[in-house]
Amino acid sequence: ERDLICHIKTGFVLLVALTLSLSVIYFVYDFSLSPVKDPHTWFNLVNQTQSYNLVTEGLSGKTFVWNFVTNQQIIQTTTAQKNHISVHHHVAHPSNYHFILDEPDKCSQNPFLVLMVPVAPQQVDARNAIRSTWGNESSVQGKAVLTLFLVGLTGGPEAQQQLEEEKSRQHRDLVQSNFVDSYFNWTIKTMVIMDWLATRCPQANFSLKVDSDMYIDLENLMTLLLAPNTPRQNYITGHLMWNQNVIRNKNSKWYVPKELYPKPKYPTYVLGMGYVFSNDLPPKIVEASEAIKPFNIEDAYVGACLKRLGINPSGAPDPSQFQTYMNNPKSHNLSKLITTIAGSTEKVVEFWLNVKGHK
Numbered sequence: 001e002r003d004l005i006c007h008i009k010t011g012f013v014l015l016v017a018l019t020l021s022l023s024v025i026y027f028v029y030d031f032s033l034s035p036v037k038d039p040h041t042w043f044n045l046v047n048q049t050q051s052y053n054l055v056t057e058g059l060s061g062k063t064f065v066w067n068f069v070t071n072q073q074i075i076q077t078t079t080a081q082k083n084h085i086s087v088h089h090h091v092a093h094p095s096n097y098h099f100i101l102d103e104p105d106k107c108s109q110n111p112f113l114v115l116m117v118p119v120a121p122q123q124v125d126a127r128n129a130i131r132s133t134w135g136n137e138s139s140v141q142g143k144a145v146l147t148l149f150l151v152g153l154t155g156g157p158e159a160q161q162q163l164e165e166e167k168s169r170q171h172r173d174l175v176q177s178n179f180v181d182s183y184f185n186w187t188i189k190t191m192v193i194m195d196w197l198a199t200r201c202p203q204a205n206f207s208l209k210v211d212s213d214m215y216i217d218l219e220n221l222m223t224l225l226l227a228p229n230t231p232r233q234n235y236i237t238g239h240l241m242w243n244q245n246v247i248r249n250k251n252s253k254w255y256v257p258k259e260l261y262p263k264p265k266y267p268t269y270v271l272g273m274g275y276v277f278s279n280d281l282p283p284k285i286v287e288a289s290e291a292i293k294p295f296n297i298e299d300a301y302v303g304a305c306l307k308r309l310g311i312n313p314s315g316a317p318d319p320s321q322f323q324t325y326m327n328n329p330k331s332h333n334l335s336k337l338i339t340t341i342a343g344s345t346e347k348v349v350e351f352w353l354n355v356k357g358h359k
């Protein structure tokens with residue numbers, strides 16, 4: 001019985017201690033949001049962290065509050081802050097790049113919807129499959145649609161020449177920027193796409209960022225975009241990803257080190273395979289990205305930019321319209337489908353013929 005009382009006592013003391021420390025942390029955090037003048041050590045620390053918090057707002061959030069318990073971490077934090085400010089325009093910011101091949105007048109016809117397809121320079125087959133299927137549509141439900149491919153640097157002069165020939169031979173649908181085209185640089189590629197839309201095509205109403213192995217049903221997409229309750233601004237939708245853990249397994253394709261993204265979870269974002277957004281967003285995303293350290297998961301990175309802007313990605317009215325893989329497409333009712341991963345160049349064409357054949 002004495003033992004039991006003893007346990008209860010210990011438990012009570014622990015509970016009080018925990019409540020106290022939580023209130024201290026809460027008090028300090030709360031206080032850090034208002035100007036601090038008192039030169040007391042704690043307040044100094046809070047003051048330092050406060051300015052850091054302002055810089056990384058949207059990425060650090062509340063987890064950060066737990067960081068300033070030891071002096072060591074505060075020093076690290078303030079160093080990071082200095083680097084952050086001096087770099088200002090970090091590696092993913094499009095101001096670091098310029099277009100080698102461009103189509104600056106492509107939007108002179110005021111397209112309603114622009115499809116931007118990131119693709120590797122050598123993927124001619126993928127581009128041709130798109131050119132002969134959904135990329136060949138110039139008008140859907142009476143609205144002008146435009147498809148453009150975005151590539152990075154090629155491996156050498158020969159590949160570069162082929163690319164330029166392809167560009168002049170085809171529909172002048174290639175845009176090239178001067179970053180090294182690799183999987184790790186997908187975030188750069190996405191931000192360059194946003195930059196192109198912001199600077200070359202601000203008059204478009206909506207844009208779709210879509211991977212080259214996707215099947216897109218433009219009729220159904222247009223129906224969604226023209227629906228009266230679809231917002232015209234601050235709107236982004238697709239396959240919603242929420243409460244996603246950051247992958248810390250070094251063998252994973254999606255591994256992100258803590259130094260690049262410290263929080264354990266990503267903000268809500270839309271899966272990168274195909275997301276559609278109102279075209280007021282590209283300049284806002286580019287601007288927000290100035291303050292957000294880049295990491296290699298391009299869609300989650302866009303999610304972090306949106307979070308900073310205070311914009312929540314919307315779920316589609318019918319979430320089944322944004323499919324990822326469909327193991328057996330024949331078992332699905334495809335009549336309302338907007339996106340699905342076709343998986344290969346042949347499958348893109350196959351899907352297209354299949355759906356067209358049923359319409």
Ligand SMILES: *[C@@H]1O[C@H](CO)[C@@H](O)[C@H](O)[C@H]1NC(C)=O
Nearest residue numbers: 036037038039044047048051
């Ligand atoms: C608090 O930070 C501001 C800059 O954000 C600085 O001007 C001021 O001197 C700091 N105050 C103290 C007490 O460190």
Ligand SMILES: *[C@@H]1O[C@H](CO)[C@@H](O)[C@H](O)[C@H]1NC(C)=O
Nearest residue numbers: 128130131132133135136137
């Ligand atoms: C695009 O569609 C037109 C008909 O609208 C057709 O004549 C042309 O061959 C198509 N282009 C490709 C690359 O399939």
Ligand SMILES: *[C@@H]1O[C@H](CO)[C@@H](O)[C@H](O)[C@H]1NC(C)=O
Nearest residue numbers: 091179180181182183184185
């Ligand atoms: C892009 O990726 C490659 C290899 O993954 C890397 O060497 C290069 O520095 C990256 N950055 C730019 C801006 O090209």
Ligand SMILES: *[C@@H]1O[C@H](CO)[C@@H](O)[C@H](O)[C@H]1NC(C)=O
Nearest residue numbers: 110112202203204205226232
């Ligand atoms: C598209 O945007 C233009 C302005 O760029 C606007 O005048 C037009 O009404 C919009 N169209 C639709 C269908 O929302």
Ligand SMILES: *[C@@H]1O[C@H](CO)[C@@H](O)[C@H](O)[C@H]1NC(C)=O
Nearest residue numbers: 318331332333334335336337
């Ligand atoms: C598919 O769904 C649409 C409406 O969502 C319906 O009209 C149609 O009959 C369905 N087709 C099949 C084969 O079930």
